[in-house]
Amino acid sequence: MKYLDMVIAEALRKWPPSVFTDRVCVKDYQYKDEENDLDFTIEEGSIVWIPILPLHRDEKYFPNPEKFDPERFSDENKSNINFGAYIPFGAGPRNCIGSRFALMEAKVILFHLLSKFSIDVCHETQVPLKLKRTFVGIVPETIKLTLQPRNHET
Template sequence: MYTPGAVLDRKCVRPYKLPPTESCPGVEIQPGEGIWVPVHGIHHDPRYYEDPGRFDPERFRPENKHLIKPFTYYPFGSGPRVCIAQRFALMETKVVMTHLLSRFSFCVLEEAPVPLVIQPDNLSLGIKGGAWVGIRRRS
């Protein structure tokens, strides 16, 4: 739902022309120029994901993976520059979550904006109004 980085950066290796759209003229990219791939925008685009604002882990089950359009899901990048620490990051996240959930209870506080609204004027992914979570030690 909420990628840690809102964009991926890449460097163009051969001339490429992006086709024009309704809101943007065509753009030519030359070798050596950097581009940003708007991962958060792609992950929340209704052209690629039905009801993109809804948390739905079922869409990523093995039997549903064929429904995901290629190159529209970038949890750790893609291609030859995929994150080399992807497996470690997933394992580390599972260990940390298991540790925290075994010792603490979490709840959403009244101050938390529901549903979450992404802060639009921030380059990194942030929640408008902040993240309000209550944490209580389990006894």
């Protein structure tokens, strides 16, 4: 089950359910970055959009970000993750209230599917998977799977 947690966490890093989250600034915030010659103020009441997908694909936070690597989320490697940059369900007191339920539901569904079926891509599925961007996120262009019942001896 630990590995299933790692696989789901990595899948959420590569393909988060939402591509951005937003927050309302509660007080003026001065941002200064001399290295990049940036100096500006985010004013109280401003809506700030936080891009999730670019954070999850930034090499600064996730080395070799295009690689699907569940080991990033192993017990040994968890301390290397900047959890301010890993926000598949948002962060802080306004994060998705259904995140724990969604994670548990995904695990239960995968467990039952994998215990009863072998799953494979069919010839119509593009390999490697090609994605298209929509306003609500990224989705596969075409994905079709075959399910073969597992032979269980009783």
